[in-house]
Amino acid sequence: MTGSTECARVVVEELISFGVREVVLSPGSRNAPLSYEIFEADKIGLLRLHVRIDERSAAFTALGLAKASGLPVPVITTSGTAAGNLHPAVMEAWHSRIPLIAITADRPAAMINSGANQTTRQRGLFAGHVRAEVQLAGNDLDPRSWRFELHRGLVACSGQRTMIAGPFHLNIAFSEPLVPEPIDGIEEEYREITGLTREIESTDLPAEPLTVIVAGDLPTDDGRRVAEIADRAAVPLLAEPSSNARTAATAIGSYRLLLQSGLADEIERVIVVGHPTLSRPVTALMSRSNVELIIVEPSPEWRDPAMNADRVIARFNIGHPQSANRDWLERWQQADRQLSGRIDELINDSASITGPALARTLLGRLGSDDLLFVGSSNPIRDLDLAPVRADGPAVYANRGLAGIDGSISTAVGIALAADQPTHALLGDLTFLHDSNGLIIGAAEPQPRLRIVVANDNGGSIFATLEQGHPAQLSAFERVFGTAHRVDLGAVAGSVGAAYTKIDELADLDQLLRQPPAGLEIVDVAVDRRHRRTLDQRLNSLAATL
Template sequence: MIDEHQLKLTNYLAAFIEELVGNGVDEVVISPGSRSTPLALLFAHHPGVKTYINVDERSAAFFALGIAKARNKPVAILCSSGTAGANYYPAVIEARYAKVPLIVLTADRPHELREVGAPQAINQIDLYGKHVKWSIDMALPESIPSMIQYARSSAVRGVAISTGNPEGPVHYNFPFREPLIPDLQKVEFAGDQKGKRVLQGDRQLSPDFQHELQETIEKSNHAIIVCGSGLCEDAVQSIVDFAEENALPIIADPLSFVRSGHHSKDTVIDCYDTFLRIEDLQESLHPDLVIRFGAMPVSKALMLFLKGLPDIPTWIVSKGEEWQDPTARGTDYIHCDESLFCKSLMKHTSQKTLSWLNHWQDVNNRTKNLLINGHQAWDEGAAVHQLIQHLPEGSTMFSSNSMPIRDLDTYFFTNERSLRIFANRGANGIDGVVSTALGMSTKSQSMYLLIGDLAFFHDLNGLLTARKYQLDMTIVVMNNNGGGIFSYLPQAVDQTHFEDLFGTPMDLEFAHAAKLYGAHYFHVTSQQEFIPALQEAEHSKGIKIIEVMTNREENVANHRKLWNFVSREMKQNMKGEHHDSSSE
């Protein structure tokens, strides 16, 4: 006798999953639970789906986020009912602001068991609020043709919304009645059958807008380009070509993919975070037009520089309608594919003089030499500089927020290697960093994570996935015993409660954590120990943890000493040049 309930459950969910897979959602991270059983079993049963199991929902969601970042494709996450879905929240928020496509699937109690005191039941309707692009409380499973079409249409609709510009997470809440076991013997996934599809196109400017913007560029003598994260390879090449044709400096964030690669770096400026701190220099660098691609860069010095400019045209170019203008200086918000934007404005460009670009290049090169030659002490900055130099060709580096990304901003200089730098800069948090990097490691041949001790402690659970799936990644932990970035902020002036509230020393070393998760471990206290540790880690498989012991107070003092040195030397150069020009 056919079990009617089981038939409905099986056909309905198989149709939903088939449409997800047909539209590119072929990886799912599952956090086991009872109520999510039917979806979990059917995902595992689908021959075209790669499944990962992660018992910690918070870690699981960030792990999926990392896979989606690496593949630039939507990834699904699945959990049971109750607070399980609440543990997805930090990663969902990051996905929303970082524009990463996540398909969030939460199982739920049926309607008659909601708000009646049933176990593992919370209000899951619109659980993520405005942090998802779309959410739906799915209907209970049925197998009549109209409901099968509903399941298919809901699946493809969610993928379309998730991958549409700007990309982001969507949420499906699935209520299930018991029994929860589908009939896997009755499932035949079609595989090559054509279902519903989502075809996304690129946006481009109308000829009238092209002409208007072209005229502005022609009249400009001191334009600059600012590049942040979120750019694809085609966009980078087009922006570089556009900059070279118009002799424009590109202020390139370390996450923009502009500082490294095989494209030309002649117009790329990489030391602006240091020299834009020098007030005496700023006026000579004031642009008359700003063209920004991607998210706002990491550098606070750049942010303040842009915010302090007099009213000038500021174009913010993006594929979608997201609002990315923290300086509130934008004058034109241009929704267009970045590559098409550059190509459309390169058709009728007149020859530009090189003096403006040469000035930026000269300031940048002098600053770079001073940074390299002026940093004598062994500290986090020196360690990051050496780490970058020793990254193998084709490596991917994931950076934690706070001090690691800022040291990368300072020391990741332009180079010809194929190196890619990523970070969770959507919400700029330190949660889930280990798991996100491990997710990326599933698609990267040579994966590195640069992280501080607080962020590492915050997501140690992520290492369980690394052991389970034998992932390969080198983790460099800068252990300064606390939150190093707070030492640069005004809170550090009054030391009365600083250590307890902001320094937060944990007095931890991670050798025991490495042993717990089966990782190779290196304890580093000097420059002489660091390079051999990197070299040994490069030739070892699995998870490698290089714990670099540093001193917070010394780091702060060394950074400020270096900034002061660069500022002093640059001012001396400016005075010398002024004297020479006056004597002529």
């Protein structure tokens, strides 16, 4: 057995023994030793292989698989720029604390700086955005050392000891020959690796003072626990869509607008769980000097963008609600009912399809057994205005850095990990940015994924920001609106995906009655001409309460 083949086999054995069950691979020559070993492991059912021709798409597919499964998922590339294409997904995984394993094949150390083809400095490539980095060399012929280093990196990736999961960079210098001798297969007995976990006590908080809970991006189970705490304590819950806590009876659907009303001035304590990223009113609330700000974070790395936290605690419970607390909740709920009615009237008043109307139509057809991935920019903010539902779907989003990179690939990964029909709501620019994610080979596991594209022919989110002010309109359309005029039907046809053009929400509602059977693209024509006006009218509603 060659050194490169033996090293690759040890790597695959350790991955499987640690619990890895999904692997995403992009083809290449230098990573061939790993490709052969993964192929053999897939044949005998030890793991499932997903091949993608685009490395960035591969990385976000792995991110989606890890996000939905909670298990570490490797993405494997060859050397050179192929490795660099993993960086956006690694960054997202770092900030989202997702156990993504970036495995990059490298040239032998003697070739670095020689100008050899596809050879660059890959050590430290993702520095600052990985929980661990391990360098192996196939010509070392030291399996014990390989296993030790791999174990260390895998434990760091999983967060078993630190309570902080995140990406792990494994860079392997493979020497020729890169093709193994014929083998029968991989042994099916592997060591079970376990890490040290630690219990963290909950902090019991008194029912008073007047409190709101802000729930940002969270895994589904964590979101449900936050919802249960809020309901038991009768505390208004201001929950973003990907918090997975909006099913609570205490969830305030119009919280983003109510934070601009006089009711927000009475808040005395804010408890923040997860990673809130969607709105400036929430950021302003967390920045106030006259509120007690409590951050809930079990790991030693807490998020406090306002740098204003009074306390950081691992877990929490709130005492039995007093009458004042119940009155406080009722005032929020009453204001929410009034404001929600006005939001409905404003959104339903449009003659054309708007982003908020599209989001609530999609959400209205999905139940508690469904999965929904939501893209950044307007779609997730539009969903944030949709009515709260006790039986809503599990919601996923890339909110670590909130970029539009790799959104299709992430949604594909989620659908494959769950092995069930899945929906994605994306803007047109987000869709086009990762259109390579639609390329899935005929021999690969196929997702049942319906991608609903809010197609407003450009970047309408900028219309709601400073760039959309009338004083800036001379440059807006060219450098922010970025109309593309791409035929999404042609894109769908090029990859063999089903395609439907939607001009009426009633047609979309009818289409959503059936689950996706394969890869589907639903192109919904959205009017962005009045996006800024709609946003201004929505923000002004709370002032009338």
